[in-house]
Amino acid sequence: MALGKLFRTTVFKVSLAYLAISAIGASLVLGTIGWNMKHVIDEQIARTIDTNITGLSEQYAQGGIRRLVNIIQRRTRRPGAGLYLVTTPAGEPIAGNIASLPPDILAHPGLVEMAYQPPGDTGGQHRALVRIFVLDGGFHLLVGHDLEEGESLRHILGDALLTSLVWLVVIGTLGGLWVARRVLNRVDAINANARAIVAGDLSGRLHLAGTGDELDRLVQNFNAMLERIAILMAGLKEVSDNIAHDLKTPLTRLRSEVEQALRTAKSPEDYRGALEKALEESDRLIQIFNALLSIARAEAGAGREGMIDFDAGSVARDVGELYEPVAEERGVALSISSGTGLTLHGSRELVGQALANLVDNALTYGSPEAAREGRGPGLAPSPAAATVELSARRSGGNVEFIVADHGPGIAENDRLRVLNRFVRLENARSRPGSGLGLSLAAAVARLHNGSLRLEDNAPGLRVVIRLPAAPHRRELEVPLALPSPEKAA
Numbered sequence: 001m002a003l004g005k006l007f008r009t010t011v012f013k014v015s016l017a018y019l020a021i022s023a024i025g026a027s028l029v030l031g032t033i034g035w036n037m038k039h040v041i042d043e044q045i046a047r048t049i050d051t052n053i054t055g056l057s058e059q060y061a062q063g064g065i066r067r068l069v070n071i072i073q074r075r076t077r078r079p080g081a082g083l084y085l086v087t088t089p090a091g092e093p094i095a096g097n098i099a100s101l102p103p104d105i106l107a108h109p110g111l112v113e114m115a116y117q118p119p120g121d122t123g124g125q126h127r128a129l130v131r132i133f134v135l136d137g138g139f140h141l142l143v144g145h146d147l148e149e150g151e152s153l154r155h156i157l158g159d160a161l162l163t164s165l166v167w168l169v170v171i172g173t174l175g176g177l178w179v180a181r182r183v184l185n186r187v188d189a190i191n192a193n194a195r196a197i198v199a200g201d202l203s204g205r206l207h208l209a210g211t212g213d214e215l216d217r218l219v220q221n222f223n224a225m226l227e228r229i230a231i232l233m234a235g236l237k238e239v240s241d242n243i244a245h246d247l248k249t250p251l252t253r254l255r256s257e258v259e260q261a262l263r264t265a266k267s268p269e270d271y272r273g274a275l276e277k278a279l280e281e282s283d284r285l286i287q288i289f290n291a292l293l294s295i296a297r298a299e300a301g302a303g304r305e306g307m308i309d310f311d312a313g314s315v316a317r318d319v320g321e322l323y324e325p326v327a328e329e330r331g332v333a334l335s336i337s338s339g340t341g342l343t344l345h346g347s348r349e350l351v352g353q354a355l356a357n358l359v360d361n362a363l364t365y366g367s368p369e370a371a372r373e374g375r376g377p378g379l380a381p382s383p384a385a386a387t388v389e390l391s392a393r394r395s396g397g398n399v400e401f402i403v404a405d406h407g408p409g410i411a412e413n414d415r416l417r418v419l420n421r422f423v424r425l426e427n428a429r430s431r432p433g434s435g436l437g438l439s440l441a442a443a444v445a446r447l448h449n450g451s452l453r454l455e456d457n458a459p460g461l462r463v464v465i466r467l468p469a470a471p472h473r474r475e476l477e478v479p480l481a482l483p484s485p486e487k488a489a
Helices: 002-007 010-076 148-198 214-246 248-264 268-299 312-329 348-365 368-375 437-447
Strands: 082-087 093-096 110-116 126-134 140-146 308-311 333-338 343-346 387-395 398-404 451-456 461-468
Touching (some): 010 082, 010 148, 148 214, 308 312, 312 348, 312 387, 312 398, 343 348, 343 461, 348 387, 348 398, 348 461, 437 451
Parallel strands (some): 333 387
Antiparallel strands (some): 082 093, 082 140, 110 126, 126 140, 308 343, 387 398, 451 461
């Protein structure tokens, strides 16, 4: 069963395919070598035969048939693969080392391949390459070379090819099984971990072999995906818990207002007041759900399709102008500063909404009342407590939005926690809000491949949104549509 599993693996199939390709390649190479070798040997034999015929014909011209017969008799007594035969014009043998010829072979002058039988050899026919030359006087001169050596060489080459293919198949099959087994063991380990994760253990991670190969890279990406899924699932659970907890209070308050109006209201004015309170609670609930929807859309990357190039300084100025009346009403001096040529590529509306949330938080917690609460009863706020700074500037290859106040600030160990949804610190629970403003700003920063950072403003809080600057400005400015300060999350 395990062996059958190995045979079905992709690695083994790829090994077999590579083995087949290698065998075909080896056969083509050795076949080409054999064919070229035969061609070279035949050419060498033909040249040798032509040289011998030329020399023997010259000897015949000088000494006649007797001299030619003597030379052929001496040559046939030497060991070797040379073939000689002199016949009369009628084809009767005079001298040579060939006992029999095929019929009518002497009538085909030129280079031919034939079967022959040497004198005294009863073992069968031999193959030879010969040339027939007609001498003056009608005598036939046959000079050739036995092909047995070439045939032996080709047989040796064929045997070598067959043996190589057998060894190639054996070694390739064993190597394919070994590689397939190693890969299958790693894949089985990955599958075992994956089954545990599918069963609900999102804390599990796949094991890295440390080889840095494609399986390790796949495992690293898979672990990163699991990490992201675990974070999203934890965030989903946290959101669900927070929604159940934080929405329970306004819903309970809304029900109490309606119940009290039904029980105690006596006049149309009483009912109207109860309806107005219920409407305010409903608006707050709608604001919370809108903020949650904006965060979800930003984290899902839904704002990327409408991204353009825009001026970050213009966004900061628009937000500042929108909140100047609110700052004046709360007794806060709102200062605005922005550089020039601060081009961003992204969603102008989402960046503006995130910046509006930060400014609204700064005005809420940087007001004289909040500063007084942060310093303790009986202590006056510092001279800078009623100031909020909003600025946009370039920092290297990035653009930074900075919103700073001089309120109570946030302790360092709480700065990461407040970026989660519905998180509100103890000193903020007495003020209106849903705990989603910083979450939305952080989600918008991540959507634009940027970051949000909370710092100590000594005293107060300093929030920095850092976004990558666009290399070139390609779009004209468009008006910024922001929610009113009363509707900001």
